[in-house]
Amino acid sequence: TQLLEQSPQFLSIQEGENLTVYCNSSSVFSSLQWYRQEPGEGPVLLVTVVTGGEVKKLKRLTFQFGDARKDSSLHITAAQPGDTGLYLCAGGVWAGNMLTFGGGTRLMVKP
């Protein structure tokens, strides 16, 4: 059974601060996706990383896939209240099948 553990589970910061969310597993994934979810809505895909060591940037968000493709991180620079939400990482083993999700990191950015 593949498991993804996210840390921290909860994070409350002030606007303008930086933060990093971690996603760790003992299993290798062929891809890892990050989603953001608002209350009462479905997850929205932010990014997909597929190559070990890969780094992708999306405005103030930086995503990294570990060299061994077992872990990933999401770094947010100068967080804004609009970044508030539940951040989920999800790993895929091959192209067609299910995603295994982490438990999520609930981020609150206070103005």
Added chain:
Amino acid sequence: DTGVSQDPRHKITKRGQNVTFRCDPISEHNRLYWYRQTLGQGPEFLTYFQNEAQLEKSRLLSDRFSAERPKGSFSTLEIQRTEQGDSAMYLCASSQESGGTYNEQFFGPGTRLTVL
């Protein structure tokens, strides 16, 4: 809007009743997935279809749950004899087979089920 749609968005039912949810995937996507998400947790996989074929089912999918995708387009998820433990958000996602090593799944807004 060409995203994944789900209907209804909310369903309240009494224990023992049957419920059915519908998912319409992104039109060109041939894969469709169902997940369940309980409060404070990440989504958990239930089942997935490639076209009309149901290719994988989780052990979470008890015999009270059945999913169909009769024409390879929309899908339905039925829960018979609902229990309070079935209360959750039911999420549908779709993706397009690309022949690569990964697939990006796009989610609908979910159906929130409350069993009283």
